Amino acid sequence: MTATQLTQVQIDNYGPWTVTPEPRREMDLQTLQSRLFADVAQFVGSRDGYVFFTRADNMVAVTNGLDREDHALLQESVRNRYPVTVSLGTGVDPVPATALETASRGLQNAGSAQDGERTEVLTGEFLTESSPADLQISHFDVNDATTKYTDRLNEFDTFVEIEQGYASLMRHLREDHGGLSFFVGGDNIIAVTPSLDEADYRAAIDHVERDAGVSLKVGVGEAVSAHEAGMAAKHALETCRYDGTAVEFASDAHTATE
Known part of the structure; x- marks a missing residue:
């Protein structure tokens, strides 16, 4: 948990x-x-x-x-x-x-x-050493953002398109799961969530596609710290890019610190 x-x-x-x-x-x-x-x-x-x-x-x-x-x-x-x-x-x-x-x-x-x-x-209150627990971090990325937006539109219109996708995801994860999403620049969004599964993430991606017309992929990691979970999520996102998949969870091999 x-x-x-x-x-x-x-x-x-x-x-x-x-x-x-x-x-x-x-x-x-x-x-x-x-x-x-x-x-x-x-x-x-x-x-x-x-x-x-x-x-x-x-x-x-x-x-x-x-x-x-x-x-x-x-x-x-x-x-x-x-x-x-x-x-x-x-x-x-x-x-x-x-x-x-x-x-x-x-x-x-x-x-x-x-x-x-x-x-x-x-x-x-604070977590204690006697009761540590993992947290789940997910790293979302807009599909083909450079081709669809950066190299076609002026910067403000690109910003509007990306922000619409972010706003849609932010509301969905907050309202449906109590997750919190944050735009971190470029076309990247990092979310901290409860323990969601692949179906939950696919539903979130489908919602943003329908609601805002923005296509996303996501890598997900779990670990005892945000850094470790976030790095695991980054590795999983690279698997999405390489394999052309929409949702990837980090393997155990990628949860080690870097």
Whole structure:
């Protein structure tokens, strides 16, 4: 059985800060957000986790293997390097969406995201060494994206087509399975899901084809960390590309770390 530990990373009091004492230059804000994401991703990634950029002032991290001390160290690192601080909420559940709901609720119960008195909250539960569990990561890729979109359409229209496919998949996995999907650039989407089978993934791909006209393939991996599961999924996706298949699960030989 899978179990996912998710962490919501939320910048403290960010909205008011962006306009105090007066509105800040937009590109300065974009630069701060992108650098903060890069530093959080490096911190979590060095501990075999994944981080996904959602609304810039909020991020979602898959943090299986990171404990409370790791999270506190991340907060300290941000505090020492940025003019803003972050609060962290964690949750654990076989269903990723449920884990994230727990994480979000912990932050919300501690105070509003725009409450100047709510600073560096660290709340929630963590997987323990005595109860480790695998998580399932799937890596989706658009079929023939370069031929169909990149080499035919202007960049904005290409972006619209890819985003429509992403939005369709995101809603389907969230509503039908409690899975969470994240666009990671190019034509790639990474999802963290409960333990889905081949039929579930085929149904998701068929739904996106019907709903958005975007054709997908997917590689799926399971392991104790996001890094290991994600690498296994990448290997499985390469099998899709080589064999022309739509869904591949990683073999045991590919679940080793790289």
